[in-house]
Amino acid sequence: MALRPILCFPDPKLHKVARPVQQVDERIRSLVADMLETMYAAKGIGLAATQIDVHERVIVIDVSEERNAPLVLINPVLSWTSAERHVNEEGCLSVPGIYDNVERFDAVQVTALDQDGQSRTISADGMLAVCIQHEMDHLLGKVFVEYLSPLKRNRIKTKMLKQQREERD
Numbered sequence: 001m002a003l004r005p006i007l008c009f010p011d012p013k014l015h016k017v018a019r020p021v022q023q024v025d026e027r028i029r030s031l032v033a034d035m036l037e038t039m040y041a042a043k044g045i046g047l048a049a050t051q052i053d054v055h056e057r058v059i060v061i062d063v064s065e066e067r068n069a070p071l072v073l074i075n076p077v078l079s080w081t082s083a084e085r086h087v088n089e090e091g092c093l094s095v096p097g098i099y100d101n102v103e104r105f106d107a108v109q110v111t112a113l114d115q116d117g118q119s120r121t122i123s124a125d126g127m128l129a130v131c132i133q134h135e136m137d138h139l140l141g142k143v144f145v146e147y148l149s150p151l152k153r154n155r156i157k158t159k160m161l162k163q164q165r166e167e168r169d
């Protein structure tokens, strides 16, 4: 297992569209292990492969308090979404320190492969439903700040670039 560097907004690589995983093999299991390690080390509740510059449809999530309930979603597809939508405050490991409101479906059903290549369907609501939708957006090259107004997004972009310059110096 290894920690992988996380891409930060506005890195253009965050906008690449991930391709489906052809086969859940040792290479993918090793990627999943690295993603879990990276997510836990960064104290995140979810991570998409896109965020570590791997453009394949793989997501890891853990919304448990105890940080011991990893969920692996490979080639996820939403098979149902609730009529109800709600605004929730979101953050992202690729946009550190920024939290803002995004509207999402209250509940979703997602069908995906696990790290053994088994297909399963998960019903999610609350924070898990939000997290699944946020991470699936990453696989489409979409970062949550893109839901905000252009003014807010530009402010965030400027702030992030400034932070990244300061870290380099």
Ligand code: NI
Pocket: 091, 092, 093, 094, 134, 135, 138
């Ligand atoms: Ni994110």
